[in-house]
Amino acid sequence: MKLIVNGKEHEVMTPGETPLLWVLRDFLGLTGTKYGCGMAQCGACTVHIDDQAVRSCVLPVGAVAGRSVTTIEGLSSAELHPVQRAWIETDVVQCGYCQPGQIMAAAALLKVKAKPSDADIDAALCGNLCRCGTYQRIRAAVRRASEIAGA
Amino acid sequence: MDAFKDVSRRQFFRASAGGAASLVIGFYLPARSILAMAQETAAPAPAKLPSPNAFLRIGADESVTVLLAHSEMGQGIWTTLPILIAEELECDWSKIRVEHAPAAPAYFHTAFGIQMTGGSTSTWSEFDRYRQAGALAREMLIQAAAAQWKVDPKSCRAEEGFVVCGGKKLSFGKLAAAAQKLTPPSRVELKTSKEWKRIGKPTRRLDSREKVTGRAEFGLDVRFPGLMTAVVARAPVFGGKVKSFRAEKAKATPGVKAVVQVPSGVAVVAEHFWAAKVGRDALEIEWDLGPGSELDTEKMREDFRALSQKPGLKAAAAGDVETAMRGAGTKIEAEYELPYLAHATMEPLNCTVKPGRDGCEIWTGTQFQTGDQAAAASVFGLETEQVKIHTTFLGGGFGRRATPSSHFVVEAAHVAKSAGMPVKVVWTREDDMRGGYYRPMWMHRLNAGLGGDGLPIAWRQTIVGQSILEGTPFAKMMIKEGVDETSVEGAADSPYLKAIPNHWIGLHSPRPGIPVLWWRSVGHSHTGFVVESFVDELAGAAKLDPLEYRRRLLKDHPRHLGVLNLAAEKAGWGNPLPQGTFRGIAVHESFGSFVAQVAEVSVEKNRIRVHRVVCAVDCGICVNPSGVAAQMESGVVFGLTAALYGEVRFKEGRVQQSNFHDYPLLRLHEMPRVETHIVASSEKSGGIGETGVPPIAPAVANAVFAATGKRIRRLPLRLA
Ligand code: FES
Ligand code: FES
Numbered sequence: 001m002k003l004i005v006n007g008k009e010h011e012v013m014t015p016g017e018t019p020l021l022w023v024l025r026d027f028l029g030l031t032g033t034k035y036g037c038g039m040a041q042c043g044a045c046t047v048h049i050d051d052q053a054v055r056s057c058v059l060p061v062g063a064v065a066g067r068s069v070t071t072i073e074g075l076s077s078a079e080l081h082p083v084q085r086a087w088i089e090t091d092v093v094q095c096g097y098c099q100p101g102q103i104m105a106a107a108a109l110l111k112v113k114a115k116p117s118d119a120d121i122d123a124a125l126c127g128n129l130c131r132c133g134t135y136q137r138i139r140a141a142v143r144r145a146s147e148i149a150g151a
Numbered sequence: 152m153d154a155f156k157d158v159s160r161r162q163f164f165r166a167s168a169g170g171a172a173s174l175v176i177g178f179y180l181p182a183r184s185i186l187a188m189a190q191e192t193a194a195p196a197p198a199k200l201p202s203p204n205a206f207l208r209i210g211a212d213e214s215v216t217v218l219l220a221h222s223e224m225g226q227g228i229w230t231t232l233p234i235l236i237a238e239e240l241e242c243d244w245s246k247i248r249v250e251h252a253p254a255a256p257a258y259f260h261t262a263f264g265i266q267m268t269g270g271s272t273s274t275w276s277e278f279d280r281y282r283q284a285g286a287l288a289r290e291m292l293i294q295a296a297a298a299q300w301k302v303d304p305k306s307c308r309a310e311e312g313f314v315v316c317g318g319k320k321l322s323f324g325k326l327a328a329a330a331q332k333l334t335p336p337s338r339v340e341l342k343t344s345k346e347w348k349r350i351g352k353p354t355r356r357l358d359s360r361e362k363v364t365g366r367a368e369f370g371l372d373v374r375f376p377g378l379m380t381a382v383v384a385r386a387p388v389f390g391g392k393v394k395s396f397r398a399e400k401a402k403a404t405p406g407v408k409a410v411v412q413v414p415s416g417v418a419v420v421a422e423h424f425w426a427a428k429v430g431r432d433a434l435e436i437e438w439d440l441g442p443g444s445e446l447d448t449e450k451m452r453e454d455f456r457a458l459s460q461k462p463g464l465k466a467a468a469a470g471d472v473e474t475a476m477r478g479a480g481t482k483i484e485a486e487y488e489l490p491y492l493a494h495a496t497m498e499p500l501n502c503t504v505k506p507g508r509d510g511c512e513i514w515t516g517t518q519f520q521t522g523d524q525a526a527a528a529s530v531f532g533l534e535t536e537q538v539k540i541h542t543t544f545l546g547g548g549f550g551r552r553a554t555p556s557s558h559f560v561v562e563a564a565h566v567a568k569s570a571g572m573p574v575k576v577v578w579t580r581e582d583d584m585r586g587g588y589y590r591p592m593w594m595h596r597l598n599a600g601l602g603g604d605g606l607p608i609a610w611r612q613t614i615v616g617q618s619i620l621e622g623t624p625f626a627k628m629m630i631k632e633g634v635d636e637t638s639v640e641g642a643a644d645s646p647y648l649k650a651i652p653n654h655w656i657g658l659h660s661p662r663p664g665i666p667v668l669w670w671r672s673v674g675h676s677h678t679g680f681v682v683e684s685f686v687d688e689l690a691g692a693a694k695l696d697p698l699e700y701r702r703r704l705l706k707d708h709p710r711h712l713g714v715l716n717l718a719a720e721k722a723g724w725g726n727p728l729p730q731g732t733f734r735g736i737a738v739h740e741s742f743g744s745f746v747a748q749v750a751e752v753s754v755e756k757n758r759i760r761v762h763r764v765v766c767a768v769d770c771g772i773c774v775n776p777s778g779v780a781a782q783m784e785s786g787v788v789f790g791l792t793a794a795l796y797g798e799v800r801f802k803e804g805r806v807q808q809s810n811f812h813d814y815p816l817l818r819l820h821e822m823p824r825v826e827t828h829i830v831a832s833s834e835k836s837g838g839i840g841e842t843g844v845p846p847i848a849p850a851v852a853n854a855v856f857a858a859t860g861k862r863i864r865r866l867p868l869r870l871a
Contacts, residue, residue, distance in 0.1 A: 014425075015405070018425050019425065022423060022424050022425040025372075025424070026380070026422075026423035026424055026425070027423065029374060030365075031365070031368075031371075031372035031374065032364070032365020032366065033365070034369075034371070034497075034498070034546075035371065035424075035499070036497055036498075036499075036580065036811075037580045037810050037811050038579060038580055038810075039580075039810055039811075039812070041810060041811035041812055042497070042811055044497065071365070072364065072365035073364070073365050073366075076364070080363070080364070084363040084364065087359065087363045088355070088359040088360060088363060089355075091355045091356055091359070091777050091781065092359075092363075093356060093358065093359050093362040093363065094225030094226070094227070094781060094785060095223075095224055095225030095496075095497065095498070095544070095545060095546050095547045095548075096225070096358065096361075096362030096363075096367050096544065096546070097369060097496075097497040097498045097544075097546030097547060098497050099362050099363060100363075100365045103363060121819075122819060122820035123820075125819045126818045126819045126820045127818075128819070129497065129811060129816050129818065130497070130788075130819075131495060131496060131497040131547050131549075131789075131816060132225045132497070132547060132785050132788075133784055133785040133786075133787065133788025133789055133817070133822075134781075134784070134785070135788065135817075135818075135819045135822035136784050136822055136824070136825055137781070137784070138819065139819070139822070
């Protein structure tokens with residue numbers, strides 16, 4: 001089937017029920033998207049489908065055939081995305097494993113809400129677990145990203 | 152902490168670990184046992200300067216590559232060690248690159264003699280070695296420049312990646328080749344603390360860019376041509392064995408390459424994860440369960456409770472508790488309980504093994520390179536040096552990736568060996584959650600008698616829980632007369648006992664057969680909760696303010712008092728709070744650092760909400776304040792998750808929890824505001840990765856008591 005990932009077209013040979021996460025990681029070599037739970041509990045696998053944040057671990061690849069998938073690798077091109085810049089400035093990451101998912105969730109939020117309230121941030125990111133407990137800096141970084149994007 | 156100084160220069164604890172490989176062992180040692188060791192042994196060998204080549208490389212392209220003897224698992228050592236090198240090297244910070252070192256003796260822990268990361272020891276144990284490596288390299292670069300200019304090296308200095316002399320200037324990159332050929336000086340002067348430019352200044356992490364772009368390589372991300380993925384079916388109860396199995400359906404799964412039996416179960420090897428997982432789930436296995444199927448949490452609690460009525464083995468004692476207790480005006484008894492806990496690192500366990508003709512290569516996120524290397528070598532019948540370990544980033548460690556048994560590496564080695572191909576063994580979240588190696592379950596029984604001034608004159612504490620070290624190579628030196636020091640740390644050496652003339656700390660170490668392991672803050676994860684909750688109870692019984700009560704008991708402990716008073720002051724202890732919000736306080740020393748926390752909590756419909764945590768930390772010399780604050784925030788979240796939610800339970804031997812829906816972690820909307828205040832100090836650096844964890848559960852429980860009048864003595868905290 002045909003997949004459009006980060007603007008590139010790919011042909012993958014796999015049963016349609018294979019979760020998108022494993023197609024990205026094991027077939028396309030895009031390992032930035034992480035596996036954390038496999039049941040939509042942690043958000044480590046968050047990618048964008050047509051600009052919306054979704055959990056790729058529970059999404060059968062067959063359901064996204066022909067739609068546009070963006071992964072962490074495709075979030076920025078020459079320059080880092082404002083969310084990524086804010087993350088670096090705010091010194092958010094620890095082990096870093098959850099962060100691609102956090103960043104994809106934050107980027108999707110800022111697309112629909114350029115100036116999110118605390119409640120917006122809580123609602124958009126409460127599905128993304130961080131075992132290292134970087135939440136305080138994530139909140140601050142989302143606010144900073146909104147400033148950078150607005151500047 | 153002085154004891155650390157004596158031993159940190161020596162490698163000790165040599166023991167042989169089976170086969171041809173000789174494993175040098177040693178791990179986090181409570182100060183008390185280090186002291187004992189230091190006293191028992193002869194004068195320390197003279198300090199040897201490190202070989203700078205092992206720790207840094209300077210490239211012709213001006214890059215300065217720092218090789219890390221420790222694993223980056225979130226704690227920030229990827230940034231801390233370069234700060235130490237750069238402080239002395241005087242390089243251009245923007246040219247720093249970082250790599251995990253290979254597994255080799257050059258990188259053995261300066262105190263423990265194996266390559267490992269744990270016990271919150273990396274910063275203090277490397278404080279001299281990495282600075283010395285930087286200073287040696289700087290001197291060699293200066294010598295190389297001086298030789299070229301034919302001037303006295305003393306007239307040259309290093310500055311921002313250049314050697315400078317009068318108007319002359321040469322870059323490190325241009326000098327590197329010549330400097331390489333020189334013999335390192337036999338001694339170097341390190342800067343005094345007044346001359347430090349980097350140590351003590353907040354520094355941003357060096358691994359951010361690769362981690363925010365998804366390029367950072369974790370064990371799970373390892374890829375190369377021909378690499379297969381395996382998922383293993385393991386026994387549903389601990390100690391179970393495969394009786395027989397049918398693999399037809401598994402083999403019929405598209406993408407499955409092989410099904411192999413290994414000591415831990417049956418592995419399905421496939422072209423990619425999904426095929427391996429589907430294949431694994433299609434295996435039909437008959438298990439020989441054994442006695443593990445009788446494990447039951449409620450039954451274990453009864454057994455532990457019965458044990459807690461008996462004195463147990465002595466961990467600490469003074470005076471005559473019975474007599475003092477009889478004379479006490481007020482007597483208090485309490486029973487505290489904490490459950491088994493999973494580490495639940497965000498990246499599930501995994502290990503890649505590539506067998507080869509002359510050796511094997513391993514890629515994994517490990518905290519225990521030396522042990523893993525030896526263990527894999529023995530699976531393949533190789534010499535230790537023939538096993539090459541590539542340490543990837545760790546998607547969280549918390550102790551879970553420091554396994555004395557090296558079980559996840561050994562298993563992957565067996566799978567790769569049996570399948571005869573390179574294999575990455577991946578644990579699903581459920582496999583990881585149910586795979587054991589938990590923080591042990593604990594029960595404490597406490598009795599105290601108060602004197603006329605309300606302060607305790609007698610304290611008896613009986614601790615019941617599994618030994619982490621029993622059956623490991625560490626038992627020999629860290630279990631003394633039956634007492635595993637990691638079971639009683641934080642209780643047997645509590646500063647409160649110094650003020651209590653009659654005390655007894657006893658220990659029972661039952662053996663229910665559950666694999667257990669150090670879990671971020673190890674023994675302090677239970678003793679901190681119990682001691683700091685019970686002291687709060689005593690304050691209540693004495694009708695004294697909990698802060699004031701602690702001050703009186705800790706009057707001879709300036710560093711405890713320092714953080715206690717700082718946290719109280721910054722939190723505005725005693726000042727009114729918004730309606731419905733209450734404070735609790737706790738202070739605990741662990742791993743050479745001191746942390747006090749004040750939690751502001753509200754309770755609504757039996758739901759506990761933590762709004763703000765004020766944290767004061769004295770970690771001695773603080774290398775990177777931004778990193779220390781991050782670890783305090785991290786420790787609070789980790790400890791709060793355990794305080795509010797964490798529990799692994801057994802029924803008919805089966806672990807009842809499996810994934811984040813039934814083993815919840817704190818989420819973003821529940822995150823309290825954490826404010827960290829660092830005590831300025833010139834004391835030796837203490838640990839930081841674990842020390843934020845112990846005080847948060849008791850601070851919250853004490854606040855819940857203030858809010859509701861209910862004393863919760865069991866974690867996770869439940870009001871109904
Ligand atoms: S891996 Fe998809 S939500 Fe956890
Ligand atoms: S940074 Fe480690 S899980 Fe979030």
